[in-house]
Amino acid sequence: MTTTTGRSGHSGRPPQPRSVEPAAAGVVGGKLRWRTSRIQDPGALLDVLARRAPAASALAWVRREEGLVGWGEAARVEAGGEHRFATAAAAWRDLVLGAPVVDDVRLPGTGPVAFTSLSFDAASAGGGVLVVPEVLVGRRGGVVWVTTAEPVDASVGVAVGLGPESAEPESAGNGAPVEPVHGPGAVRYADGALCGPRWATAVARAVARIQAGELEKVVLARDLVAEAEHEVDPRWLLARLAAAYPSCWSFAVDGLVGATPELLVRRERGLVHSRVLAGTIRRTGDEQRDAALAGSLARSGKDLEEHEYAVRSVVSALAPHCRTTTAPDAPFVLHLPNVMHLASDVTGVLDDARPGGAPGVLELAAALHPTAAVCGTPTPSAAALIAELEVMDRDRYAGPVGWVDASGDGEIGLALRCARIDPDDARRVRLFAGCGVVAGSDPMAELAESDAKLVPVRDALGGA
Numbered sequence: 001m002t003t004t005t006g007r008s009g010h011s012g013r014p015p016q017p018r019s020v021e022p023a024a025a026g027v028v029g030g031k032l033r034w035r036t037s038r039i040q041d042p043g044a045l046l047d048v049l050a051r052r053a054p055a056a057s058a059l060a061w062v063r064r065e066e067g068l069v070g071w072g073e074a075a076r077v078e079a080g081g082e083h084r085f086a087t088a089a090a091a092w093r094d095l096v097l098g099a100p101v102v103d104d105v106r107l108p109g110t111g112p113v114a115f116t117s118l119s120f121d122a123a124s125a126g127g128g129v130l131v132v133p134e135v136l137v138g139r140r141g142g143v144v145w146v147t148t149a150e151p152v153d154a155s156v157g158v159a160v161g162l163g164p165e166s167a168e169p170e171s172a173g174n175g176a177p178v179e180p181v182h183g184p185g186a187v188r189y190a191d192g193a194l195c196g197p198r199w200a201t202a203v204a205r206a207v208a209r210i211q212a213g214e215l216e217k218v219v220l221a222r223d224l225v226a227e228a229e230h231e232v233d234p235r236w237l238l239a240r241l242a243a244a245y246p247s248c249w250s251f252a253v254d255g256l257v258g259a260t261p262e263l264l265v266r267r268e269r270g271l272v273h274s275r276v277l278a279g280t281i282r283r284t285g286d287e288q289r290d291a292a293l294a295g296s297l298a299r300s301g302k303d304l305e306e307h308e309y310a311v312r313s314v315v316s317a318l319a320p321h322c323r324t325t326t327a328p329d330a331p332f333v334l335h336l337p338n339v340m341h342l343a344s345d346v347t348g349v350l351d352d353a354r355p356g357g358a359p360g361v362l363e364l365a366a367a368l369h370p371t372a373a374v375c376g377t378p379t380p381s382a383a384a385l386i387a388e389l390e391v392m393d394r395d396r397y398a399g400p401v402g403w404v405d406a407s408g409d410g411e412i413g414l415a416l417r418c419a420r421i422d423p424d425d426a427r428r429v430r431l432f433a434g435c436g437v438v439a440g441s442d443p444m445a446e447l448a449e450s451d452a453k454l455v456p457v458r459d460a461l462g463g464a
């Protein structure tokens with residue numbers, strides 16, 4: 001694990017972060033100061049991002065027009081390996097501890113905020129990051145704000161052109177022009193680690209191992225590699241994903257872009273919330289048939305079993321940190337344009353009487369990860385079977401992605417229905433999709449389900 005920090009320019013790809021020796025207390029580079037002010041409504045957050053953020057540093061966490069977008073890098077913490085959650089949490093605590101903050105809005109997501117994306121697997125080459133944007137624009141209810149972050153010793157502040165008087169930004173922070181949002185052009189797809197039939201064989205092996213009593217559930221994923229004619233612009237993907245999947249959280253962090261329906265954990269003013277999904281059926285596009293399918297999903301023993309494992313894993317991970325946790329008796333059916341899922345909203349009241357206080361959202365994510373929705377039950381056997389059968393690095397897919405503020409509140413989703421833009425060649429993108437496998441799973445049905453889960457990013461890329 002290395003802890004690094006750096007500041008990006010305002011156009012092109014951000015420079016490689018400058019490595020610094022982590023200080024004894026874990027302080028990352030220089031201290032920052034933050035300022036949040038309320039602004040006039042500048043229009044849809046993703047339109048602001050399109051107008052103002054360089055493609056390479058675009059950051060987003062948006063759902064139904066609310067959320068946060070950001071750009072530039074005031075600080076960057078590399079957080080890979082086994083201790084990636086603790087590294088990110090400690091670096092964030094150090095950055096905000098005693099930092100000068102002027103916050104005229106005081107809502108969750110105002111004041112200091114960092115975006116994060118961490119690998120699914122501790123051994124992944126994909127590592128993880130915590131990124132503090134130079135400029136962030138947020139919206140919640142009718143309130144819109146801008147936050148700037150800059151070194152405490154900066155003589156010139158970040159010029160955002162988004163002051164209380166200004167509704168329409170003119171240019172990127174510090175005045176640099178931003179390249180227009182562009183499409184990827186023609187896109188060609190190739191198999192990732194396994195072609196479809198081989199992946200279905202892996203699913204069949206997993207079913208046999210489950211039937212032999214080795215484990216109860218495993219989530220197997222596959223990847224596709226897309227090669228685009230032009231560099232893939234996260235702002236292009238975000239706009240399309242958010243328009244097509246408004247009930248999902250559309251995100252972009254460090255080249256990981258997607259629209260996830262699954263919230264690992266939200267921490268807000270002493271309450272926690274997790275949206276657990278497991279159990280899926282593809283939509284046909286015919287409303288009557290889909291209604292019948294939704295009914296059969298809600299009664300499917302196989303899907304209810306798969307769902308139950310996922311809910312139990314979340315409740316048992318949250319319980320030690322909560323005074324109370326509540327899970328519904330039965331899931332509801334979440335309708336997305338491509339698939340329907342069994343879904344349960346688990347809630348809890350944080351126990352702030354614990355020594356050291358209540359954990360922040362990053363600590364809660366660490367306690368939850370990996371849930372049975374993306375790994376399996378029991379966790380160690382499922383993780384081992386994933387390593388054996390998937391034969392690929394999941395990178396940031398199925399890992400935590402989201403944001404955290406100075407109070408430890410924030411939202412962390414599971415990075416599903418997403419793609420990772422290759423940091424070394426932005427024309428190359430890896431897409432991922434996975435399926436929960438239990439004793440009653442049919443490998444060909446799982447293959448079809450994984451294809452359906454690849455649809456959001458494939459459609460957003462606009463390729464064949």
Ligand SMILES: C=C(O[C@@H]1C=C(C(=O)O)C=C[C@H]1O)C(=O)O
Pocket residue numbers: 219221262277278279280341373374416417432433434435436437453
């Ligand atoms: C693993 C993915 O999705 C997960 C698996 C699901 C399932 O198998 O039914 C449903 C939702 C997610 O928890 C994915 O989209 O890649």
